[in-house]
Amino acid sequence: MKVLKFGGTSVGSVENMNHVKSIINDGSKKIVVLSAMSGTTNALVSIASEIEKNNINQAESEIDKLYKKYVDVVDNLLTDKYLNVGVMAYVNERFNFLLRCLEKPFSLTLENEVLAQGELLSTYMFNAYLQQEGINSQLLAALDFMKINEVKEPDFKYIQEHLNEVLNSTPGADIYITQGFICLDDAGKVSNLQRGGSDYTATIVGAVIKAEEVQIWTDIDGMHNNDPRFVEGTQPISDLSFDEAAELAYFGAKILHPQTVLPVREDGIPVRLKNTMNPPAPGTLISSNHVENGIKAIAAKDNITAIKIKSGRMLQAHGFLRKVFEIFEVHETSIDMITTSEVAVSLTIDDDKNLDKIVSELEAIATIEVDKNQSIVCLVGHSIVNHEDTFKLFQILKDVKIRMISYGGSRNNISLLIDTKDKVETLQKLNAYLFELVTL
Numbered sequence: 390m391k392v393l394k395f396g397g398t399s400v401g402s403v404e405n406m407n408h409v410k411s412i413i414n415d416g417s418k419k420i421v422v423l424s425a426m427s428g429t430t431n432a433l434v435s436i437a438s439e440i441e442k443n444n445i446n447q448a449e450s451e452i453d454k455l456y457k458k459y460v461d462v463v464d465n466l467l468t469d470k471y472l473n474v475g476v477m478a479y480v481n482e483r484f485n486f487l488l489r490c491l492e493k494p495f496s497l498t499l500e501n502e503v504l505a506q507g508e509l510l511s512t513y514m515f516n517a518y519l520q521q522e523g524i525n526s527q528l529l530a531a532l533d534f535m536k537i538n539e540v541k542e543p544d545f546k547y548i549q550e551h552l553n554e555v556l557n558s559t560p561g562a563d564i565y566i567t568q569g570f571i572c573l574d575d576a577g578k579v580s581n582l583q584r585g586g587s588d589y590t591a592t593i594v595g596a597v598i599k600a601e602e603v604q605i606w607t608d609i610d611g612m613h614n615n616d617p618r619f620v621e622g623t624q625p626i627s628d629l630s631f632d633e634a635a636e637l638a639y640f641g642a643k644i645l646h647p648q649t650v651l652p653v654r655e656d657g658i659p660v661r662l663k664n665t666m667n668p669p670a671p672g673t674l675i676s677s678n679h680v681e682n683g684i685k686a687i688a689a690k691d692n693i694t695a696i697k698i699k700s701g702r703m704l705q706a707h708g709f710l711r712k713v714f715e716i717f718e719v720h721e722t723s724i725d726m727i728t729t730s731e732v733a734v735s736l737t738i739d740d741d742k743n744l745d746k747i748v749s750e751l752e753a754i755a756t757i758e759v760d761k762n763q764s765i766v767c768l769v770g771h772s773i774v775n776h777e778d779t780f781k782l783f784q785i786l787k788d789v790k791i792r793m794i795s796y797g798g799s800r801n802n803i804s805l806l807i808d809t810k811d812k813v814e815t816l817q818k819l820n821a822y823l824f825e826l827v828t829l
């Protein structure tokens with residue numbers, strides 16, 4: 390069985406839902422994971438935050454605006470009177486729930502319950518639409534089987550047991566529809582897999598049913614080799630290994646949730662990225678195969694802070710780095726890039742919530758310099774550390790000030806730290822010389 394996940398734009402309009410229907414209606418049994426309609430989760434986040442700030446009127450008017458949108462979609466999508474009435478009753482139920490949240494005290498669970506409404510709505514509507522079109526589909530409630538543990542990781546054993554139970558109790562369906570993103574936490578309360586988490590739902594489900602393939606359908610022709618927002622003429626990458634995809638997903642290649650490939654990597658279940666608006670396009674295939682052909686992709690992550698820690702005490706001393714790392718650990722801040730010399734260590738963080746505390750503790754053992762507004766540019770490809778492309782980098786970027794380089798931490802990744810103001814130029818130059826084969 391395959392697992393197919395469709396993102397917010399794919400279910401964002403009646404027309405697109407019709408595309409999705411044609412894609413999934415090919416006679417083979419499958420599980421379809423859906424996001425909320427595009428814009429909905431953002432709207433729900435905003436509603437929850439207004440409730441938190443006690444701006445009840447504002448929250449109510451946002452709920453009302455969202456409701457009108459759904460009434461419109463239901464009316465266009467469900468021409469069958471009977472189904473239309475049924476779905477409207479469900480939509481009303483969900484919005485009445487939201488209205489009741491206005492009277493409750495704010496809590497994290499309340500926020501999670503508010504956020505969960507988007508996927509509950511999209512799956513219910515889409516399942517009814519499939520029935521209207523004569524497709525034998527069945528809605529599965531993700532909250533009956535998706536669960537995370539105390540450390541917020543999927544509880545695979547629980548998910549496997551419960552999903553199998555649910556599937557066995559409805560053996561006759563051709564297409565199972567379920568919600569992405571939402572799950573229960575270890576205490577059985579409504580929670581989620583973080584923003585963009587529907588991708589993760591799809592690979593978790595794929596892993597527990599040992600799917601033959603997981604497909605992630607979005608509105609772009611696969612993972613691109615550079616950031617299309619800043620560089621013209623970027624190309625979809627046809628093949629990526631799990632390792633390469635994991636590096637890219639983390640480094641801001643926004644198309645995939647960072648955790649997506651983890652559940653399926655061990656079993657080698659391929660993940661295919663496809664475009665709902667252009668189904669014939671081959672997209673990107675992420676699998677266990679490695680193709681060695683130099684730098685395949687470039688991605689950048691902004692809002693990075695660099696910290697330079699300089700100390701005479703480092704010279705030939707041991708235990709210095711441990712002290713440094715301990716300070717970051719105490720303040721629950723993870724370090725992304727790190728480079729060292731005999732007397733200094735530079736490292737980067739992307740979460741600067743506790744920066745002041747970290748700096749003041751570091752100042753007790755070293756001289757500290759902090760640079761904000763930095764970007765990590767990450768170059769990915771199988772075994773690129775030995776590839777000739779890599780040796781061209783300094784020449785290509787001879788006019789860009791490179792603040793740090795991380796080389797050799799993984800064979801598949803080289804990271805450069807630059808000032809964010811140089812990012813666009815850096816991405817464009819790398820694109821021209823590495824991918825468009827402009828000669829140096």
Ligand code: ASP
Pocket residue numbers: 396397424425430431507569570583584585586587588
């Ligand atoms: N609807 C959720 C979000 O917007 C999850 C997802 O779309 O993957 O983050």
Ligand code: MG
Pocket residue numbers: 396585588644645646
């Ligand atoms: Mg997404």
